[in-house]
Amino acid sequence: MANNLAIIPARGGSKRIPRKNVRPFMGKPIMAYSIEVALKSGLFDEVMVSTDDEEIIGIARQYGARVPFVRTETTANDHATLADVIREVMERYEEEGKVFDNVCCILATAPLISPEDIRSSYDRLVSSDFVTVYPVVAFSYPILRALQMDAEGGMTMRWSEYAKTRSQDLETMYHDSGTFYWHKVAPWRAGIQRRGGIVVDESRVQDIDTETDWKLAEMKFRMLHG
Secondary structure, three states, X not given: OOOEEEEEEOOOOOOOOOOHHXXXXXXXXXXXXXXXXXHHHOOOOEEEEEOOOHHHHHHHHHOOOEOOOOOOHHHOOOOOOHHHHHHHHHHHHHHOOOOOOEEEEEOOOOOOOOHHHHHHHHHHHHOOOOOEEEEEEEOOOOHHHOEEEOOOOOEEEOOHHHOXXXXXXXXXXXXXXXXXXEEEHHHHHOOOOXXXXXXXXXXXXXXXXXXXXXXHHHHHHHHHHO
């Protein structure tokens, strides 16, 4: 059986919503939901939190995640990417003699995803030649009808050839849900880019960068869970 690792990146610094990763969301720290969904999926040999923050370490352990090492200053700054964090975690585990076949990077602010989302994405990953699989959401309005605005406020269609095409005849386009990412470790680290996706409903996805975003996420949570 494959060895799977869940990584939940949760650094202490957050500019737009201070202390976002530990802020209470519907009764518990928002990052607790990501830990719980990973554990409930039943897929992981280890669920770990990558952080540089003592409070986050305490919360991570309280909800059942491991924090085997502290994130370095290099990956705790504003410029580090998720890929940088994953590579650092892989290298640290290898120093301890641990190697994983697959890794799932779950964002700390994704309280609307479910264990079934994690499992269905994993099934697609292991049953295909995809190196990366992640959930996507259909754009709520046909993107081929996009409008452009000039400096004076004038509007033009980005793709005017679709001006008279019926909405139902336009191709469905998708965007990244920004919630989690599965990778096959070896080919991903080798730079092979073969991506696949699963479609999730927009009711289970919400970017949380502003106070309005936070309130929308709470509204969606109530709608999903009553």
